[in-house]
């Protein structure tokens with residue numbers, strides 16, 4: 001039976017193509033797009049501002065209580081707002097946040113804090129009459145939506161990923177982040193069993209989008 005609401009989970013390492021691919025799939029299939037990396041970046045930005053380090057889990061948990069989260073729709077993209085304000089791209093992608101985000105994302109209290117918020121994005125997509133939701137991150141197919149219609153795992157070789165980030169003019173230690181993300185105890189970056197794996201090192205964005213759209217149509 002055709003599901004009336006489609007959920008696509010996209011996971012992969014840094015600069016593996018998650019955001020650009022997910023945005024295009026969202027357009028093609030009328031899905032709401034959620035970049036959960038921006039959630040971890042937003043929380044990191046807030047905690048850095050409050051001067052609470054990732055090593056002090058009790059203080060992090062306490063501080064999180066004073067960060068009200070909401071969602072603002074920007075076309076098909078759902079943006080996280082902290083205390084009613086969507087952080088700017090420069091705030092989320094600063095070098096300080098790039099360096100600190102993986103240590104904060106390894107703190108169980110931070111992941112717990114975002115779990116309900118991320119699951120609830122499906123309700124927002126339904127309320128706004130999208131055909132479904134495409135959510136990208138590191139643990140979407142393994143933890144947040146293990147019941148997704150389709151789970152995709154994107155890969156690209158290290159040299160290609162470093163070139164892509166450099167071409168965007170960003171200073172980002174992607175290998176270091178991948179190492180922390182893959183080795184943490186809670187919700188590590190991993191390709192979940194049964195996920196549809198795509199190595200896109202030598203594929204254009206359009207080719208990857210086509211492959212995902214075909215895979216979805218085989219699932220529904």
Ligand code: CDP
Nearest residue numbers: 014015036037040101102105137138139177
């Ligand atoms: O854009 P890029 O792939 O470089 O990173 P991102 O998706 O913006 O994610 C930033 C960081 O957030 C990652 O390196 C992870 O530490 C964390 N993250 C996570 O732990 N779980 C997710 N579902 C998404 C991001």
Ligand code: CDP
Nearest residue numbers: 014015016017018019020164200203204205
């Ligand atoms: O979200 P994530 O960090 O996984 O990667 P992204 O920001 O979507 O992609 C990083 C860069 O690689 C972007 O500039 C994309 O346009 C580019 N890219 C590409 O050239 N070919 C692909 N098949 C996928 C991404």
